[in-house]
Amino acid sequence: MSKIEYEGDPPHHEKIGATPMEDDIRNDLSTSPEGQGLQRNLHARHLTMISLGGTIGTGLFLASGGSIATAGPGYSQIAYTLVGSMVFCFMSSLGEMTTYLPITGSINTYGTRFVDPAFGFMLGWVYWFSWSITVATEFVASAIIISYWIPLSQCPGWVWSLVFVIALTSLNLISVKAFGEVEYWLSLTKVLAVIIFIIVGFLYIGRVVGQPIVLEDGRETWPGTPIYNMGPFHGGFVGLLSIFLNAGFSFQGAELVGIAAGETKNPRKNVPRAIRQVFWRILLFYVLTILIIGLCIPYNDPKLVDNESIESSPFTRVFVQAGISVGADIMNGVILIAILSAGNSGLYASSRALHTLSKEGNAPKFFQYVNRFGVPVYCVLATALVGCLAFIVSLDDVGQGQAYDWLLALSSTTGFISWIGIAICHIRFRMAFKAQGRSLSDLPFVSRLYPFGPIYTLLICFTILLGQGYASFSPFDVKSFLSAYVTLPFVLLLFLGKKFISMTKFIPLVDVDLDTGRTFMDTTTPTEPKDLKKTWLRRIAGLIF
Template identity: 35%
Template sequence: MIALAGTIGTGLFLASGRALAAAGPVGAILGYLLTGILVSGVVLSIAELAALVPLTGSYVRYAACFFDPALSFAIGWNHVYAACVAIPAEITAAAVLISFWTTSVSNGVWITVMGLLIIGTNLFFIRVYGELEFGFSILKILLVVGTIIMGLCIDLGGVPGQPRLGFQYWKNPGPFVQYLGIEGSLGQFLGFWTTFSNAAYSYSGVETIAAAAAETKNPRRNIPKAAKRIFVRVLLFYVLSIFIVTLIVPSNNSFLLKSSGTATQSPFVIAANLAGIQVIPHIINAIVLTSAWSSGNSTMLGASRTLYGLAREGHAPKIFLRTNRFGIPYVSVGFVSVFMALGYMTLEDAASNVFSWLQDLVAVAAIIAWMVICLVYLRFYYGCKRQGIDRSELPWAAPFQPFAAWMALLGFGLILLTGGYAVFIHGKWNIETFFSHYFNIPLIFLLYFSYKFIKKTKIVGLDEMPIRYYIDIANQNPEPEEAPAKGWRKVNILWS
């Protein structure tokens, strides 16, 4: 259940509003669909590696095995950096959501409360972390299903006193938006192109499907099974949700979450308000608020354990190895917690402005992580070819390879380089936008080449990769056969 709903969060419930406002209904759907296709290539790549090498640390460890220890160092610290930005993004999102109910209390109060909750969960209530996340996941899935049903009812005229909408908002104000005031097809295309950053933020974390490979029962069977269903999840939870929103919220609605900071509601809440439904907006807002806490919890857990792992590998100071009597790396938790203070920027600027800025930082870090996964997989793939290893010998050979990995690598590379294109248009220069879209690129190169220069590491040769070693381990430790599905499980396409 946690794996199923792990990537559903404020990216879907809040960032989708920004995408709709910038690109229009068709542009938003296309952006989320195309990004979902590229992300599917990333998941197929990481799942094939995880099925063969179910190690803790996931792609951070695979980078050392199949590419270069320096890349492992760089992407490990990039993951920590992304988490240090993502957690204040979630806390800021929570402030945006709470302001739906009250604007009389300072955002600083809600940021402090949410921060303390996340720290407390990770330091003192870690034993109930699984139960908390399980409950949050159920709420998120119920919310997605509920909003889809609600949206269909609103669109088809099922709300008393409300007319049938159909595709009215696709015609007026139109399928696309004239972005940046640029008229014609160019302005519409630029608006569509901006959705990739929003979609990347929404999908960020999808690669963690392999993060717990070493702790998963029968990983060589279950991780590929989950990976094969990723596209179905993308279609059901993201594309279908965005599609429903475009039917019931016009792209020019003044309450959509824009960088102007004049609105503090998600598009799902706006839809319920437009339909005159009084109670539903409060329910939606409350559940989305729990998803912000849930996402902050899981990000803190992953970041603190990654930092602990980096310290064990000698890639971080040894002080991060300190744990309390419950085995929790409290120094690592404390280090990541310090960066929650970034959320206090909302006291000087609109909460939605800061959320958009942090969202871009997280999206770029996620894109770089996805590109590294594809790069490491392609090295592994061509290593198999060089060593004469047929992919049928692997525990699981992902379909559409190496084309899926190449497609994702080149696609995300293009999105990474053009994500902040707006700042290069005459009169549109903005230092915050430029920084949020391009800061991570020199950072990853600095981390990689600094470690490479200091430690004198070398790229692992195609002939030197320990692929046969891991295949032998898999063959010596066969997993039990899966019991045949019965009843409704025969048609289950989401989870087992």
């Protein structure tokens, strides 16, 4: 079939009015000339890797070592497990909404439609700002990574930052399929690096490879429980809380699957598949990785807290101890790939958020422009420009980097605001669904964790947001306090400002729009033959990828 049809609803479900459905097709699924809308050009494998790659970055490759040094492997395991379970909960919430309403820029759109237009306005601008600044930090970090091979004395860091700005911006301007293809290979590289690390780690723990660890007192020991038990619960409550915060930041980016759902072919089938695999990925790539690091590296190893050197990465330390002498070069390359992947995803996510804000009348109208390849050109360029400006103010010659530090502090907690927004939207979505007399059988994907999932998400996120400045109270440190909490009044100002200016109101549950944007898809999307028998190898790969 060549036309776009409504697909997948139970026979008893009444079709919605023609006008909003037709509008949504024109706006979100268009393959027509310039300016007509975004296009569904992401395939299932793209969405899978986007959802997976979004949770694997420098937070795992570098910050995990600092977490163990601060609180020990035991507390680190607890923190990463709790936050990982929270991520699975809010991803389940997001999956239920995005399969029912697969709309590009879904986070702020859901806030506008399910809660209050001011709430959606706040979420949209917070999300755009967060990723725009993240893009800037990745560009700066990429130059630092390159300096490992080419010293800054030979080539200034800004040159490499400029190269990556131009490369990633050009890539995002080509088409969403080009973005998805590059992100697929970048994420696949990260995944393979973690899998190889886990294999090498187990071989090292089993004494198949490597050499004994030399402790501070000169004794030698092999990795295992003696290393883990040196200080599994170090630092007390303050140490646990700080690791709890670090673990939360490491998972940011998991929500990208919801942003990409609006440009994915057959989202009703592909989004649930990506969501269901989140649990196994968290278990494999975080919980198991933290366990291996805790068994292989003493918590008091001084190199774990040396963030200025690639040798501080626990991945590098395990590779070197296992006898892989080129471990530093390998991990430096993988970290560079992780940085470029984050920058690539950041440009995509923030440009779509800005495009949605413009369509809702909350950003300049020219940001609605989409070229014939389905790319919101001006949104991509605006995000890249913010990245360049943030990079400029980070230079020592411009304010000695202080302006950049404040921008970074302002954006550091916005990821948690987005997760809170997802949880609130899901609660309102379900309440509206019930208030309007609809059946859960109308949902293509039902979150079995409701209402526990969104409530648990709110509890964890508020704990992180309010507890991140705990250490600044005793003794009181003004700078640390402001760095921890400056984002919160900024978010409140966006919400109350929009509410006051536009006189918005919380939407009554019976008036929540649950129709416009219902799942439309091209039925020519190929499906896997149902009689295809999967081998044990395919099944294992399916759990991982």
